[in-house]
Amino acid sequence: MRFDLHVHSCFSKDSNSDIDSILIHAVKNGMNGIALCDHNTVEGCFVAVERVNELELDLMVIPSIEVSSAEGHILVLGITESIDAHMSAEKTIEKARELGGTIIIPHPFKKISHGLGYIEGIDIDAVEVINSRCLTSNSNIKALNAARSLSIPGVGGSDAHIPQMVGRSYTDIxxxxxxxxxxxxxIKEGKVQAGGSLTPTHVVMKQMFSGIERLFKRRLIG
Structure with missing residues (x-):
């Protein structure tokens, strides 16, 4: 089964992807499922699960969240309750375990995207070793080497902030x-294989500038 384990929707402040478009593109791009990982909220997951049923799509939606811990971002899959942002990575992971979540460190060495910067000595289930939303492969290669050295499963996710990029990177499970x-x-048992490719540079840059523009407008509005 092929999954994109890192997708954002309009419930993330830096994305305007509507749920229906995400689901339709996921199926179109050959995904059997996605993990909807909006920033610090699981609200979009409930909408996505409902819309999959209403649209009668053959697609699994894993309720998930990308938590902004004090040290960096942490993906928690399989939960339906939000986790407070800005706690330490250790406390965030403790809370995720309490909720029964599967913990993945996304883009750990991509500083511009709030990568955690390390994967050693923490209670995690997998590492994102292919993240499509990188301008170069350097941080992905570093993540892959680190995961291999610690015998931690490596997964892939598009980190899509627009529907067309869903499935650009993926995990065969x-x-x-x-x-x-x-x-x-x-995933926890390591029965995974990451694959995919980088998002075209011009698309990444367009997303970045659009995200900055949206944040600026929100601050002006108050």
């Missing part, structure tokens, strides 16, 4: 069956 629980268990 050898799951026993098509349930969220089985998929998350397979």
């Amino acid at each position: 050898d799951s026993k069956n098509s349930t969220v629980e089985s998929v998350l268990s397979a």
Whole structure:
């Protein structure tokens, strides 16, 4: 089964992707499922699950979140409750475990995107070793080497902030069956293979400037 384990929607402040477009592009781009990982909220996940059913799409949505810890971003898959931002990475992970989450460190060495900067000595299930939203492959290669050295499963995610980029990077998951629980268990067991490619540079730059513009407008409005 092929999953994009890192997708953002309009419920993230730096994305304006509507849920329906994300779901439709995920199916179009060959995904069996996605993890909707909006910044510091799971609100969009409820909408996505409802819309999948209403649109009768053959697509699994894993309720997830990208938490802004004090040290950097942390993905938590398989939870339906938000986790407070700005706690330490250790406290964030503790809370994620309390909620039964599967913990992935995204873009750990991509400083501009609030990468954690390390993966050693923390209780995690996987590392994002292919993140499409990088201008070069350097940080992905560093993440891959670090994950391999620590025998931590490596996964892929597009980090898509526009629907067209959903599935640009992905994770092939050898799951026993098509349930969220089985998929998350397979990730923890390392039954995964990351794949994909970088988002075209002009698309990344356009997304970055659009995100800055949206944040600036929000601050002006108050």
